[in-house]
Amino acid sequence: MTNHGLRADAERNRERILVAAEEAFLERGAGVALEEVARRAKVGIGTLYRRFPTREALLAATSDERFVALAETSRVRAAALGPGDALRQFLEELARNTSLYQSLAASLGTVIQHGTPGCTAITAEGRRLLQGAQDAGIVRADAVFDDIICVVSAIAIAVEKDSAPTTHITHLVDLLLNGLHVR
Incomplete structure (x- = not known):
């Protein structure tokens, strides 16, 4: 993935969210609770929503x-x-x-x-x-x-x-x- 103009820690969080989302979507489908994605990524739900304001934005990413x-x-x-x-x-x-x-x-x-x-x-x-x-x-x-x-x-x-x-x-x-x- 490329840097999206984010600080290094924010970029790491973004990448962790994407990896966790990929795993969760493959295992449980696109309807998996976003709280579960945040938990898997070891970030707060607010951090997930700051990077991906909707489920569809996360699916697109x-x-x-x-x-x-x-x-x-x-x-x-x-x-x-x-x-x-x-x-x-x-x-x-x-x-x-x-x-x-x-x-x-x-x-x-x-x-x-x-x-x-x-x-x-x-x-x-x-x-x-x-x-x-x-x-x-x-x-x-x-x-x-x-x-x-x-x-x-x-x-x-x-x-x-x-x-x-x-x-x-x-x-x-x-x-x-x-x-x-x-x-």
Whole structure:
């Protein structure tokens, strides 16, 4: 992680909060009590809220590196794929990332609006791929990125307790893209 213009002790607290949140979200889901995150990080709840004023801000921060990596991988991979396949790959990866923390999907739309580098990268890449598929005449012109996020959230919710989430995600993304196809 990088320094965010914080004093050294404040930066250490921020990092401890992120590590504790990652562990808690992986173990108990995105709905875990923030008091538990603060306890695990060995900071007061006020310190947690000063750094991350909302649960969604904390979720955005813990997802940041994964979202940056997803966007970068997508951009590289998209060059070798057609616009439809590039959009499909991106949607599947975003749904997989969103289902990493149980219950993250319910707030994905709010989480990605937090302006972290990862959230900004995901939004830009998603819009770029959607526009490319629309320009190629593959995806309906009336589809917007927010629609895609709503459906990706629904897909991630649907597979949260699935024993074969990857297969189910692929199937649901296929259904989504069939619905978005230009007729």
